[in-house]
Amino acid sequence: MQYKKYGKTGKDISVIGFGGMRFSKQGDGYDYDKCAEIVIKARQLGVNYFDTAPNYCEDNSELIMGHAFKSMEKGFYVSTKSSQKDGSKLRAQLELSLKRMNLEKVNFFHIWCILSMDDYRSRMVKGGAYETALRAKEEGLIEHIVFSTHCNGDEIETIVNEADFEGMTVGYNILNFPFRQKGLQAAYKKGLGVATMNPLGGGLIPQKADYFDFIRSSGDRTVVDAALRFNASHDEITTVLAGMSSVEEVVQNCKIGDNLKKLEEKKLKEIEGMLFNSMDKLCTGCRYCEHCPKKIPVSKYMLSYNNKILKNEQEVLNNLNGHWGIPPSGVKECIECGICEGKCTQHLPIISRLKEIGVWEDTL
Numbered sequence: 001m002q003y004k005k006y007g008k009t010g011k012d013i014s015v016i017g018f019g020g021m022r023f024s025k026q027g028d029g030y031d032y033d034k035c036a037e038i039v040i041k042a043r044q045l046g047v048n049y050f051d052t053a054p055n056y057c058e059d060n061s062e063l064i065m066g067h068a069f070k071s072m073e074k075g076f077y078v079s080t081k082s083s084q085k086d087g088s089k090l091r092a093q094l095e096l097s098l099k100r101m102n103l104e105k106v107n108f109f110h111i112w113c114i115l116s117m118d119d120y121r122s123r124m125v126k127g128g129a130y131e132t133a134l135r136a137k138e139e140g141l142i143e144h145i146v147f148s149t150h151c152n153g154d155e156i157e158t159i160v161n162e163a164d165f166e167g168m169t170v171g172y173n174i175l176n177f178p179f180r181q182k183g184l185q186a187a188y189k190k191g192l193g194v195a196t197m198n199p200l201g202g203g204l205i206p207q208k209a210d211y212f213d214f215i216r217s218s219g220d221r222t223v224v225d226a227a228l229r230f231n232a233s234h235d236e237i238t239t240v241l242a243g244m245s246s247v248e249e250v251v252q253n254c255k256i257g258d259n260l261k262k263l264e265e266k267k268l269k270e271i272e273g274m275l276f277n278s279m280d281k282l283c284t285g286c287r288y289c290e291h292c293p294k295k296i297p298v299s300k301y302m303l304s305y306n307n308k309i310l311k312n313e314q315e316v317l318n319n320l321n322g323h324w325g326i327p328p329s330g331v332k333e334c335i336e337c338g339i340c341e342g343k344c345t346q347h348l349p350i351i352s353r354l355k356e357i358g359v360w361e362d363t364l
Contacts, residue, residue, distance in 0.1 A: 001046025001257045004238045006193030007167050009144055011077065011107075013049045013239045015232045016257035017195060018042045020052035020061040022243030030060045032067045039068035041247050043076055045254040049239050051079040051169070051195065052101075053112065054093060066101035078103060079169075079195070081112035081148060085122050087132035094136055109133055109142040110169060113288070114149040115345065120159055130163070146193070149183075150286075150345035156183025160190050167193035171284065171345065172237070174215050174230050174271065175201045179280045188236035197241045199231045200224060202284030204306060211310060214274050217267050225256055230271075233262035282306050283348060289340040294333040298340045298350060300324045301331060305353050313360045320357075328361035 003012040023035045039050065052061045062080065069078075080097045084090040097106065111129050114120045123129040136142045146167035149156060156170065160183065168187055172180055173196070187194050205212050209223040220226040231240040242253045283302035292298055304324065307315035320328050331354040340350045
């Protein structure tokens with residue numbers, strides 16, 4: 001496994017990190033022993049950065065990680081998060097995370113999921129999230145305060161330059177890199193470590209492997225290999241978080257970290273030339289939009305809408321019926337309250353897309 005320095009922290013971090021959001025259920029629940037085997041295998045193959053969060057995997061991810069950590073020798077680093085703005089609530093969540101994972105401290109603690117500049121500033125107020133995290137760091141409960149964001153490049157640049165964070169986690173992949181590239185460069189220039197999430201576009205890249213085959217270079221066995229290598233080859237990126245739900249996936253992804261060769265500039269320009277503006281408008285399936293008061297499964301509709309961008313309207317309806325088993329007519333329950341758009345990490349025009357789907361059902 002190859003390693004990079006995480007900003008100015010002095011820590012050597014594996015270029016492939018373990019994303020703890022993709023553990024699979026067995027029946028009605030999670031088999032902690034089997035899930036822990038996946039984590040332990042990653043450590044054996046050189047992964048030393050393990051990223052988790054409250055609520056991942058129906059609030060089981062931290063517990064699974066803690067179960068695995070009991071069988072792992074020291075030498076790895078743990079990342080977790082809190083989206084709480086209220087200081088006392090963030091402190092309570094931090095203490096619960098430490099208890100769940102049986103840790104004395106969190107190595108990388110994220111001010112989690114900053115969606116806008118207003119959201120960012122609300123975390124920085126007196127008695128708020130950042131100040132509380134800073135006190136916890138002084139007590140030794142946190143080693144490094146970092147942040148997670150879905151803002152655009154200009155916004156990220158402002159956050160990096162205004163605040164005293166030591167690193168960040170950001171959604172970055174072959175589909176959206178022009179959208180956040182400026183922020184990535186700003187973080188690197190200031191000496192922040194950078195972890196990237198969603199390197200496979202929420203699964204869309206492997207699902208549309210034929211379409212995205214142009215990103216492969218010689219030596220890339222699959223589009224997945226190419227997408228991971230695209231991120232890992234950036235000087236600005238310390239570690240690429242790959243969600244792994246099986247030992248086989250761990251082995252495949254770790255091979256990228258073992259044999260990393262940077263993309264040539266010519267290949268990068270070729271990829272850039274084939275991208276088009278709408279590709280930054282694809283849903284990555286993060287599911288933050290699922291707060292609909294009418295119980296509309298918004299993320300499923302938006303993931304299906306990706307087929308409109310990549311294929312056609314009929315494929316959207318086919319995906320809804322065949323893959324998700326939900327009726328296109330469900331979009332007509334939308335009351336346009338805007339909650340989903342406020343939560344959307346990609347800032348997608350969800351309401352108008354739902355309306356489009358409703359029209360297609362009537363006309364196709």
